Each structure stands twice: as structure tokens, then as C-alpha cells.
Amino acid sequence: MQEKDYILEVKNICKSFYGVEVLHNVDLGIRPGEVHALVGENGAGKSTLMKIISGVLDKDKGEILFEGKPVERMDVNRAQDLGISIIHQEFNLLPYRTIAQNIFLGREPVKNKILRTIDDDEMNRRSKELLGFLGMEIDPRTRVGNLGIAQQQMVEVTKAIAVDSKVMIMDEPTATLTKKEIDMLFETIRKLKSQGVSIIYISHRLEEIKEIADRVSVLRDGYLIETLNIEDAPQDLIIKLMVGREITNQYNREYFTPGEEILRVENLSSYRFNNINLSVRRNEIVGISGLVGAGRTEVVKSIFGYDKFEKGSVYLFGKKYNRLNTRLTTGLGVGLIPEDRKTEGVIVTKPIRENIVHASLRKLFKRGLLDKEVETRVAEEYREKLNIVTNSINKLVQFLSGGNQQKVVVGKWLCAECDLLLFDEPTRGIDVGAREEIYEIMNELAKEGKAILMISSDMPELLGLCDRIYVMKDGKITAEFQKEEATQEKILAHSI
Amino acid sequence: MKKTKLLKGKEGLGLLVGIIVLFIFMSIFADNFLSLYNMHNLLKDTSILLIVAVGMTLVILVARIDMSVGSTMSLTAIVTTILLRDGTHIVPAIIAGILCGVLIGLLNGYLVGVQKLNHWVTTFATLSLGKGLALVICDGQIINANSDHLKAIGHNSSVFLGLHVFIWIAAAIFVFMLYVLNKTKFGYKLYSVGGSEQTATLAGMKTSTSYISVYIISGVLASIAGILLASKANNGNATIGDGYEFNAIATVLIGGTPFAGGRGGLTGTLLGAVLISTLKNGLRFIGITPSLQFVIIGVVILIVIIVDVVFNERRKLEEIRRVEQ
Amino acid sequence: MKKKIWAHLLRNSSIILLIVIVIVASLNANDPVENFFTVMMSQAPFMLVYCLGMTLAIIRGGLDLSIGSVAAFSSYIGALLIIEGYIVPGIITAIAIGAAIGLFNGVLISKINVHPFIATCGTNWVVRGLVLFILAGKKIFGFPEGFKLISTGSIVRFSNTMKISNPFVISIVIFLIVLFVLRKTVLGRQIYSVGANPDATRITGVDTAIVTTIVYIMSGMLAAIAGILYAAVLDCAEPTIGYEYGLMSIAATLIGGTPLSGGKGGVANTVVGVLIIVFLNNALAVLGISHLWQQAVFGIIIIFAALINRIKERQLMLLEMY
Incomplete structure (x- = not known):
């Protein structure tokens, strides 16, 4: 031609x-x-x-x-x-x-x-x-x-x-x-x-x-x-x-015997999803796959109490809840790393230091008074732990790269001592090098006994990281795969 | 409770019922309320409010607000009466007055449409700018125009085909703007820009011109209303238009054009203007003191605004729900 | 290096403006030092008090236009008690009324989601109407001596001639309290974060509605205090108190460098803004310009301050990127 x-x-x-x-x-x-x-x-x-x-x-x-x-x-x-x-x-x-x-x-x-x-x-x-x-x-x-x-x-x-x-x-x-x-x-x-x-x-x-x-x-x-x-x-x-991308060993995932069940969702329904059942245990990374618009984000936001659900119940740390709000869930130790980092994850116009302690103000400062020394110490601790690349923790978050911003969000929840972390597209818009670091952090968290529920549209990422994967389509869970049985083709076949 | 119903009414039907109920109520409590003289007066008052509210409707239709209309009215009244007092002919005096509206509208439009400043605070600032200028020009005094021409417009006897000139002017403006809004490309564009700035932009429209033009129209209409107010008493003062912005906003909201923009229109505004004027006229007639009238109108407006917001949010939610299912 | 200097200049531009104004003013006045102090002592204290409330509301990402009528209403009700000799109950009642109206504003804004501008403007209208209705143009005057001491006395005195007036001391104390709340407490941090990004703040488990409501309650209380102070100084409670508060406080807050976008700035900026406004006000008087110009001038100031704040924010962002 x-x-x-x-x-x-x-x-x-x-x-x-x-x-x-x-x-x-x-x-x-x-x-x-x-x-x-x-x-x-x-x-x-x-x-x-x-x-x-x-x-x-x-x-x-x-x-x-x-x-x-x-x-x-x-x-x-x-x-x-x-x-x-x-x-x-x-x-x-x-x-x-x-x-x-x-x-x-x-x-x-x-x-x-x-x-x-x-x-x-x-x-x-x-x-x-x-x-x-x-x-x-x-x-x-x-x-x-x-x-x-x-x-x-x-x-x-x-x-x-x-x-x-x-x-x-x-x-x-x-x-x-x-x-x-x-x-x-x-x-x-x-x-x-x-x-x-x-x-x-x-x-x-x-x-x-x-x-x-x-x-x-x-x-x-x-x-x-x-x-x-x-x-x-x-x-x-x-x-x-x-799906031709090779699954490289960039994930380095270690697998552990899962501990106690931290999250269980029973028959959860709202106008965006229907009859969702899932569970997450300690030391586990559980994935949700599916196309954009399948209702994944809505499910996770409902579990977090950010959106309302209509029917069903959520068990957090063994206790049953029929209604949730963010005050309750964060208090229990649930953290959400949202898809839209800039508008929901961080406050871009505030320094790293303030963002890291953002979710744990009440925990760190019991009498309601800020202590800049404690704040700085804690922020430095997480900067080091998560390897946030910056010349100062007083730098505004808007000047960080996507990967480092994401680390700040993760740091915010670690600082709040969360046990259940909900990741929504953890590596969207993040370059390859920083992705690997995020994967490493997630692996480390699972090792420490935290439970992770993650949404991702990146299939190799799900296959490389997760213990189990749920597949969603049109607001329903259409399949659940253990890591051994999951393949890109199978997942794709259940999501389209 | 009554107000909720009004807003839920099918295309103004509820509003009509509200007006009728109010009329019955007022005619029971005030003897001469239904007299021909008072009805004519009521229509005169409605005319002035309607002219301002028509401009406000266009602004709210593109999801903006214009707080400066009241002070534009005052400024125009002062400028026109002072020119007349000093012997200027009526035509240039009126043109100069309307020019004030154009300039304030242009300033609003530029700051909001081009500079993208917060429209609430910007028009609040131009409100005090306009009022301040009015105060300065008249030196805090009431300006007596002493003009037979101006008097001729506003005087009770200036009647054409049985109706006062004010009513004819308001009707002409209303019909013309109704035509522009519903039949011309300009009107269509306002609905698009107000409905969704993104959709309008994706359809290749330039949105800033819409903002500038609605603010200019709003300014000009406020000026016309200001001149009519001045002609009523043949004088002008710097507080003549105070509070009109609030009455106009309430009129528009009651008429079914919500703050969210992109929806509603002038027919509702007409009914809204009748309702607000009836309420004001009636309260006066029952013999409630002006300051208590002020409170009652304020409470009514606040309720209208709250109902608008609550109702709109619920509607938005229902719509998402319906589309998703 | 050059960039750093620029950034500093931009950030402190309002202080620089204040210094320039002070210099120009003292060059013109006959006795600059005394003039400077008398003006500051007499006008700045009240203005600072109600501007603090506006600043809080603007940091939270809204604004509070009801402060003027709240000041009038609460000081009038307070005055009814004070004139009977119940000074402390009167003051407490006034502040409680301010808090109640603030609560109403806060609920309207945070729970019903009415735009802060329209909500507080509506409250302003209704409360002002109540003031006009109840007072019906009357004034209350002839307060007991104990109450007048608030304005005439001075707790802090160095000598008989060197003393600092009570309103000044009171406003400084209130300023320090608000400064402390904003800078050093968890609540203050939450006010900033709700203003900067309400969604992200809600995700961290903060009840943003409560934070918002507290802000408007504080703003209402501060307006009430300003009203009381004003009544004490004038020895009179009248229906026209506070007509210009909304306009003045927006101008002072914006010119101090707290942007309308929320989450930024602070009350220290507002002190600078208040001083600038007081000087401008005074300059108008000194230059023989009629007070009628006030409204027009402050309207223009708000527009310019809003424009400049936006340019400043953009420039600062570019500078701080590196």
C-alpha cells in the first residue's frame, strides 16, 4: 500500500x-x-x-x-x-x-x-x-x-x-x-x-x-x-x-502463609456493583482485575467508607459493619491509596512532612497540640524507610515525581499504623524504576503481616504480585484465581 | 414545605399555584390588595425586578453569578439624574447611564471570563466599586433630576394602551431575550457553556466570549432598571438599587434556573418575579414594617436557596443512578 | 540565588508594601511617629479582630460575609444586658449569639452544601434585618463605667504617659490565640488541609463538616467580640455597626496575601493586611478625600489583590520547582 x-x-x-x-x-x-x-x-x-x-x-x-x-x-x-x-x-x-x-x-x-x-x-x-x-x-x-x-x-x-x-x-x-x-x-x-x-x-x-x-x-x-x-x-x-509483555522478575514477591482474615465482604451491593463477596487475610496481596468501569474503584471506596453502599456487610478485623465512614475505617487501621493521587491522595500544596502525618495527627499528638520535632522525626523516618527522593521533607509534594508522591501516600498510611491497605492502581503514571520500588514496598508490607487489596489494570503487575486475583465485569465478580492458576489470557477472557 | 412543592412543579405549574395561593392569602388579609390600582402597581414593581432578573438568569445559566446588579442600578440612577439636573438632554443622559452598566459588565466579564477569577468575590468587589462610585458622584445626597422627560417615563399617568410604560418596556425586553435565548445561536451557546464547559469546548466553542457577553447584558439591563427606578421619583440616590441582587437571584432560583447552570429559562423567571413582587407588595399592604419585611423576604430567599441546593443534589444523584442502571 | 531572592520578595510582598506605605506616610505627616501610633491604636484593634474570622473562613476555602451584621446584632443584645449592669453575662451572651449564628452558617455550608458566599450573604441579610427591626433605629448608650473601662482603661502601663490601650491588648491576645490554634494545634492543621484539599482530608478520616462548622463558629464569635469592643469604645450600640466589615475584611485578608483558593496564608499575613488598610483609610482622610470613596477604593483593592495573589502563586510555583 x-x-x-x-x-x-x-x-x-x-x-x-x-x-x-x-x-x-x-x-x-x-x-x-x-x-x-x-x-x-x-x-x-x-x-x-x-x-x-x-x-x-x-x-x-x-x-x-x-x-x-x-x-x-x-x-x-x-x-x-x-x-x-x-x-x-x-x-x-x-x-x-x-x-x-x-x-x-x-x-x-x-x-x-x-x-x-x-x-x-x-x-x-x-x-x-x-x-x-x-x-x-x-x-x-x-x-x-x-x-x-x-x-x-x-x-x-x-x-x-x-x-x-x-x-x-x-x-x-x-x-x-x-x-x-x-x-x-x-x-x-x-x-x-x-x-x-x-x-x-x-x-x-x-x-x-x-x-x-x-x-x-x-x-x-x-x-x-x-x-x-x-x-x-x-x-x-x-x-x-x-498481553505480550514478558512477566519479568521485577516483582521479587515472596509468599507467606496467610494469617487471620482482616477483611470480608458479604453480598455488597450498590447501584454501581452487585453482590460482591471477597476476603483478604494478613500477609496476603489480593488483586482485583477488570476493565475500567467494571466497578472496581467503587467497591474499594465503599469498603473504605468513602462511598455509601446499599446492601450487604463488611467485616473489618472480625467485626461486622452495615454502614461505614472514613472516620471509622481509618480509626480501625484501613488506608486507601486512591487512583487519583493528586486530588485524593496527597495535598499537593503542602510539604512532604505535613502529608506524611496527615492521617495520624490524632494518634501522634494526643493532646491536640502539634510538635514540630516529632513531626519532623516521623517524616524523616518514613522518607528513609520508603526512600522518598527529595532534598528536604519540607518540599511541596507537587514538585515530586509521581513515584515519590505515591510513596508519600503509602507513608501517610504506614505512619497511621494501618493493617489493611487498599491500593487503587498503585503504579498508574509512575515510571519503571519507581514501580519496582513500589512493588518492593508492597512485598515488604505483606511480609510484615499487613493485608493488601489492590486494583490494577496492569495484568503482569497483578500476576507478579498477588496471592489471589478476583476478576470483575459489569459490577460483578466473574472469577477468582489462585496465583498458580491465573494467566493473562484467563483473566482477560473473564473481564471482556 | 410550600416552597419545595413550587420547585418540584412541572415547568412552572407549581409556581402558578404558589402565586394564586399567595394572591388568595393576601386578598383575605389586605382589603384593597386586589384593587385595580394595586394590581397595576404590582405589575410596575414586577417590571423592574423582571428586567434585572432577566440579566441574572443569563448569568446563572452559564453557572456564574452577578452580585453587582444592585449597585449598577444605583450608579446608573445617579449618573443619569445628575446629568439631567445639569441640563443634559434626556437621550445622552440615558445613554451615559447605560454605559455605566456596559462598563461594569465588561469589567466583570473580563475578570471572570478571561482572568478566571472567583466570580462571587469579583462581582462582590464590583458591587462595592459601583456603589462607592455612586456615593462619590452624588456626594451622599439625593439627586433631584428636575426633568420633565424623566418624570414622563415614570409618572403614574404615562400609560399606553391601558398599561404603564414600565410594563411595556419590561415586556419588550423579556420577549426579545426570550427570543434570543431560545431561538438564536447565542442563546444555544449559553445553554451549552452552562451545561458543561468541557462539552462546549470539545464542540469547538470559545467560552470566554459567552461569559463576557452575559455580564454585559446583565449590566445593561440593571442600568435600564436603575433608570426606571429613578424616573419613578424623578430623583436618584446611592441606595436605590440596594438588595436588588438578592431579589433577582431568588427570582431566578424560584423560576427554576439553578446555580448549577445549563438549564431553566426566562419563563420561570417571569413567574418568579411575579411571586417575589406579590410577596413584597402584599407584606407592605398588610402593614408590616419595612424592617420586618426585610427579614421575611430574607428568610424566604434563604429557604429558596437551601431548597435549590438540596433539591439539585438529590436530582443529580438520582440521575446518576438512573443512567447507571 | 537570584531565584531565592525573588521568591522571598514575592512571599513577603505585602510586608514590603506596608513598609513603603509607612515610609511615604511618615514623610508626609507632620509628626510621623505619634500619628502612626494613634491611628494604629484607635483603628487597627477592632479591624484585626473581625478580620481574623474572615481569614479563618478564607483559609478553610470559603468566606464569611455575615460578620458585620453578627457584630451589630450580638453587641446590641449584649448591650441590653450590660446597660442593666450585667457586664459579664452581657459579653458572654453576645459571644454566644455570634457562635450560634456561626453554627448556622457552618451547618448550611458543610451539611447542606450551600456555597459559603450565598449562605453567609443570606444570613447577613436576615440578621441585619433583625437588627433594624428590633432596634428600629434606636441607639443604646450610657454604659456602666466598668464596661467602658474595656476601651478607656489600660492594663499594660509603663508609666502614666506610656500605656497601651485595652482594645489593643485584647486584640493582640486574641490574635495570639488564633495564631496558636492555626499553627500549633491539630485543629489548625485540619483547617488548612480542608481548605487545600477537602477530598484528600476526608480520606484521612477527618470529619470535614465539623472542621468547617468550627471555623464559622469561631468567625461568628470573633465578629461578636469586635462588636462588643466597638460598642465599648463608642459607648453606644447602634444598628449601623459593621456595614463595612465584610468588604474591609476581604480586602485586608487578600492584600495580606491569603489567597481565595484556600489552604494557604495565615493570620500573620492578615495583621499586615489590616495595617495596610488602616493606613490607606487614614491616607484617604489625610489627603482630604471624602470617606465616600471608601467603598469604591476597597472594591478596587479586592480586585487587584485577587489578581496579584494569583500571579504571585503562579510565579512562586515556578520558582520553587527547582
Whole structure:
């Protein structure tokens, strides 16, 4: 295939966030009128790449060619003008506006040039047409907020086809659709394809890809691994390429006989998850695997008392609780290392010293009076223990690297003498060297008799660290594996 | 309890019921409340509040606030009356007054929309700036405009087709803004920016221009209201607009445009303005002292705000729930 | 090195501003030293007391606009008792009323999630209305001598001519207490962390609603104390007390360098801010500018202080990165 035959091509795209490179020299070419599937694990860089193509994010390096010509400055308007549209993974709909108003957001047809009056009839008529094209018999004057989630997704699709696009990016469009709606969507994709529209299709569901895609590209850890014709790509090959990372011995995990049970969750339910049962014992690291949105974070936050749950109970240190709050759980010795480090884990505008004693103020200073000497001593102790790289414990946390920030969060809970630690994506956005240190710390904690429950989207990490792994899908636990029986393929098969 | 119901009402139906209940209540307790004269007066008062509240609706629609409307009214009233007193023609005097509103709106819009300063404190600061300037210009005195033209606008006899000029002006502004908000690209954009700044940005919109324009509109409308207030008594003073920001905010909230932005509209605001004016008029009629009126209105407004917040949070939660299931 | 100097200059910019103002003021005044002290002694104490409350609320990530009416209301109710001779019960009642209104604000803000601005502005409106309604324009004056001693007496005296007035001493003591709470106690640390990052603070097991409520209770109590002091000095409780408190205290806090974003700054900054405001106020008078300018000037000061604080924060962040 000649280069000039590509309608859209990206070359050597690089992108980093906070010093962590998430895309490395990615090359990708899209042919006119093809459905090009893009697959990869959580955090492989798919969404970032698509955001760069659609102008939402700026690239650090590399170039984007459209119809053979390089595009100098890509932004949202430029991308729209070129005919690149995107259906984002998160909804970008206004719930209080009608379907038609959402479909034509920012591009409303105007009937009077001076007053810029909007031609409502035209808008509704064309919306009805477009909706009909997707097989949706629904009044375009309905408010989007009154629709079900699947219908909202279809509105997103309609929004994308309303622009005369040449390239349409669909980021997990079927995650919330039923079989019937998926068939309808595929029908639409085929129609669009026959009109020469190219589609970049991101999905975790490999059967779908088999059904709809012409070619498939695999991203892994920010590298584009391979692009294959769909005929040459059986499912097991795709899975192998997706998880192809070797499990190195960077984990150095020692295993111990588990001690007493510290956490047991029975039939825990809320509107985000259903009937969750799990347990964690001392000296154990237990993992929860699953796709983003499977309800993992919500389960952990409910166990911690940060979110409310509706039914079921949580046993902490042998005692049963039907309602929890953070004051109670932290008092018992539970600590949460949240996924969103900067907004929930640390106070970035405060020094390391203050962050480390943050959760143990009442324990350290029983009379309610701060003692700077004690504070400094304790902070120094954990800096040393966790090897936090800094020239001073008075440095503001916002100037630390992600890895060192994470160590501060861990230090905060160790200082509070926690026995049960809940890690939510412990190594997200952390570079390789610091990752190993975090793993070492976790291993050390398990050795000391602490219990760890961790969520991770990084499968080698789960396999390398955990005694047991639960797999979650759509708010339910679908499988539990002992470390001996767990493989990446098995886990993936239960989560998608 | 009554207020909760009002806000839950289907598209203003509850509000209408509230107004009717209030009317019945007032007509029982105050003899002449339902008289033609008082009804006309009530509509006149409503007109001024409505003009200010229309501007406030646009600001709240984009999830911002404008505390400075009251002082903009005072400043405009002072500037216009002082120019008239010194013999300026009515047209340039009014234009100069409205210019005050434009400038304060522009300042608000620039600080909030471009500099991204906290909109509460910024407009609070421009509130005292406007009021301070008004005080300085009038030297703390009541300015007697002595203008027949100004008097002609506000006088009880300036009636057109049976209704006072104020009512016609408010109606014109209301209908025009209703059209702009519901039918033009500009109005659509306000709903998008207020609904979700991110969604608007992803659709390629520039949000700062929306903020600047709503603040300017709010300023101009406050100026117009200020001139009307001044014309009523043919004079102006620096406290003429005091408290109007609160009345306007309450009007907008009662009318179903919540602080969260992106939702609601002017029809509710119209009903809200009628309700607040009726309450004020009625309290006066029953013979409650001005200071107690002040307290009662304050309590009502506070309740409205609390209900708005509580109701909105519950609604948000329910929505997440419904979408997730 | 150069960067370090810059960072220091930026961090202490409000002190530098104060020094410049003092120098300019003393160059112009006839008897700079005496002038300086008389102004400070007479105006700064009350202002500092109610500004401390505002600073606490701003550090917590909100603000308290009700302080003016709280000062008026509580001092009036207190005065009703004091005029009958019950001095101590009167003062306690006044402070308790301040605390109660603060509690109301705190619950509105932390439990019902009303925006601090609108909540306290609403309380301000209602309480001011109550003051106007109950007082109906009346003034209470002719307090017992014991109460007037609060303003006229001086506990600390070096000689008959060298003495420090009581309001000054009281405000310093209160300032030191608030400073101690903020700097040296767990509660103070929690106030800062709730302001800086409420989510992360809740995750560490702190009940952020209680911390918030305590802040507003303190703010209400401080406003009540300011009101009492003011009544003692004027020998009069009147309905117009505190109209300008909200505006002045926001200006003083911001110009002192406590940013609106919360979790930063402190009451020591506010002392500097108060002194700057007092000087500016005085300068307006000395220059023969009508007091009517006050509101406009302080509105502009707030806008500039907010803008400067933001630029300062950004610059400091860039400088401290290395």
C-alpha cells in the first residue's frame, strides 16, 4: 500500500504526561473506507492517541497527515473542518437539551444571518433523518436526560455522523449497548463504509472486531505492536499481542502463609456493583482485575467508607459493619491509596512532612497540640524507610515525581499504623524504576503481616504480585484465581 | 414545605399555584390588595425586578453569578439624574447611564471570563466599586433630576394602551431575550457553556466570549432598571438599587434556573418575579414594617436557596443512578 | 540565588508594601511617629479582630460575609444586658449569639452544601434585618463605667504617659490565640488541609463538616467580640455597626496575601493586611478625600489583590520547582 493512499496517517507520535511517556513513536495509517480496529489493554494509549488525532490533546512529537498533506496545528475546530469526528468514551451530551440540539451542538443551522436565528425545523428534520438512518424511531425533541444510557450512546453516534466526516473515531461505542442496538450500529458502520467513510474502532470485545473490522492494530504500553488484516488475526493471536509483555522478575514477591482474615465482604451491593463477596487475610496481596468501569474503584471506596453502599456487610478485623465512614475505617487501621493521587491522595500544596502525618495527627499528638520535632522525626523516618527522593521533607509534594508522591501516600498510611491497605492502581503514571520500588514496598508490607487489596489494570503487575486475583465485569465478580492458576489470557477472557 | 412543592412543579405549574395561593392569602388579609390600582402597581414593581432578573438568569445559566446588579442600578440612577439636573438632554443622559452598566459588565466579564477569577468575590468587589462610585458622584445626597422627560417615563399617568410604560418596556425586553435565548445561536451557546464547559469546548466553542457577553447584558439591563427606578421619583440616590441582587437571584432560583447552570429559562423567571413582587407588595399592604419585611423576604430567599441546593443534589444523584442502571 | 531572592520578595510582598506605605506616610505627616501610633491604636484593634474570622473562613476555602451584621446584632443584645449592669453575662451572651449564628452558617455550608458566599450573604441579610427591626433605629448608650473601662482603661502601663490601650491588648491576645490554634494545634492543621484539599482530608478520616462548622463558629464569635469592643469604645450600640466589615475584611485578608483558593496564608499575613488598610483609610482622610470613596477604593483593592495573589502563586510555583 502506498502512503498516499492513506486518508489519515500519523507518524512518530510521542506523548507524555507528567514525565511518563504514554505513546512512543506511534505510526498508524487509515485507508479510505475501512474499519480499522484498535485494541490494547487499559492504559495502552488508545484513547490518548485518538484524542491527539481529533485535536483534543496536543502531541509532543511527530506529525499528522490528512489526505497526504501534513496538518500543522490540530485543534478541535481544525479536526472538524477536515472531517474527523470522534465519539468519546465518556459522554459529551447536555442532559437538559434535546436530542437535536445535542446532535447539532455548535453547528446549528442558521436561517437568519444577522440575528443568527436557529432553524429549529430544519434541525429537527435532519436529526430525525439521521436517527432514522441509525434505525432509531424517536422524537428528536426529546431531552437527552430522559433517554436510557444506550439511547444516549446512539445520540453520540448520531452526533458524529451528522458532520460530513471522512474519518470517524469510535471509542468503545458498544460498551453500554444491547445486542439489538449493536447490530443497528454495525449496520450503520457498514453503510458509512460503503460511502467511503473510514472508521477507527476501539473496543475490548474481540468478537465484534472480528465481525466489523477490516484491519486491526494492537497497542501495548504506548507502542504500536502490529497492524494485521483481520483474516490473519485470530482472537488468540490478538490476545497474545495485547498481553505480550514478558512477566519479568521485577516483582521479587515472596509468599507467606496467610494469617487471620482482616477483611470480608458479604453480598455488597450498590447501584454501581452487585453482590460482591471477597476476603483478604494478613500477609496476603489480593488483586482485583477488570476493565475500567467494571466497578472496581467503587467497591474499594465503599469498603473504605468513602462511598455509601446499599446492601450487604463488611467485616473489618472480625467485626461486622452495615454502614461505614472514613472516620471509622481509618480509626480501625484501613488506608486507601486512591487512583487519583493528586486530588485524593496527597495535598499537593503542602510539604512532604505535613502529608506524611496527615492521617495520624490524632494518634501522634494526643493532646491536640502539634510538635514540630516529632513531626519532623516521623517524616524523616518514613522518607528513609520508603526512600522518598527529595532534598528536604519540607518540599511541596507537587514538585515530586509521581513515584515519590505515591510513596508519600503509602507513608501517610504506614505512619497511621494501618493493617489493611487498599491500593487503587498503585503504579498508574509512575515510571519503571519507581514501580519496582513500589512493588518492593508492597512485598515488604505483606511480609510484615499487613493485608493488601489492590486494583490494577496492569495484568503482569497483578500476576507478579498477588496471592489471589478476583476478576470483575459489569459490577460483578466473574472469577477468582489462585496465583498458580491465573494467566493473562484467563483473566482477560473473564473481564471482556 | 410550600416552597419545595413550587420547585418540584412541572415547568412552572407549581409556581402558578404558589402565586394564586399567595394572591388568595393576601386578598383575605389586605382589603384593597386586589384593587385595580394595586394590581397595576404590582405589575410596575414586577417590571423592574423582571428586567434585572432577566440579566441574572443569563448569568446563572452559564453557572456564574452577578452580585453587582444592585449597585449598577444605583450608579446608573445617579449618573443619569445628575446629568439631567445639569441640563443634559434626556437621550445622552440615558445613554451615559447605560454605559455605566456596559462598563461594569465588561469589567466583570473580563475578570471572570478571561482572568478566571472567583466570580462571587469579583462581582462582590464590583458591587462595592459601583456603589462607592455612586456615593462619590452624588456626594451622599439625593439627586433631584428636575426633568420633565424623566418624570414622563415614570409618572403614574404615562400609560399606553391601558398599561404603564414600565410594563411595556419590561415586556419588550423579556420577549426579545426570550427570543434570543431560545431561538438564536447565542442563546444555544449559553445553554451549552452552562451545561458543561468541557462539552462546549470539545464542540469547538470559545467560552470566554459567552461569559463576557452575559455580564454585559446583565449590566445593561440593571442600568435600564436603575433608570426606571429613578424616573419613578424623578430623583436618584446611592441606595436605590440596594438588595436588588438578592431579589433577582431568588427570582431566578424560584423560576427554576439553578446555580448549577445549563438549564431553566426566562419563563420561570417571569413567574418568579411575579411571586417575589406579590410577596413584597402584599407584606407592605398588610402593614408590616419595612424592617420586618426585610427579614421575611430574607428568610424566604434563604429557604429558596437551601431548597435549590438540596433539591439539585438529590436530582443529580438520582440521575446518576438512573443512567447507571 | 537570584531565584531565592525573588521568591522571598514575592512571599513577603505585602510586608514590603506596608513598609513603603509607612515610609511615604511618615514623610508626609507632620509628626510621623505619634500619628502612626494613634491611628494604629484607635483603628487597627477592632479591624484585626473581625478580620481574623474572615481569614479563618478564607483559609478553610470559603468566606464569611455575615460578620458585620453578627457584630451589630450580638453587641446590641449584649448591650441590653450590660446597660442593666450585667457586664459579664452581657459579653458572654453576645459571644454566644455570634457562635450560634456561626453554627448556622457552618451547618448550611458543610451539611447542606450551600456555597459559603450565598449562605453567609443570606444570613447577613436576615440578621441585619433583625437588627433594624428590633432596634428600629434606636441607639443604646450610657454604659456602666466598668464596661467602658474595656476601651478607656489600660492594663499594660509603663508609666502614666506610656500605656497601651485595652482594645489593643485584647486584640493582640486574641490574635495570639488564633495564631496558636492555626499553627500549633491539630485543629489548625485540619483547617488548612480542608481548605487545600477537602477530598484528600476526608480520606484521612477527618470529619470535614465539623472542621468547617468550627471555623464559622469561631468567625461568628470573633465578629461578636469586635462588636462588643466597638460598642465599648463608642459607648453606644447602634444598628449601623459593621456595614463595612465584610468588604474591609476581604480586602485586608487578600492584600495580606491569603489567597481565595484556600489552604494557604495565615493570620500573620492578615495583621499586615489590616495595617495596610488602616493606613490607606487614614491616607484617604489625610489627603482630604471624602470617606465616600471608601467603598469604591476597597472594591478596587479586592480586585487587584485577587489578581496579584494569583500571579504571585503562579510565579512562586515556578520558582520553587527547582
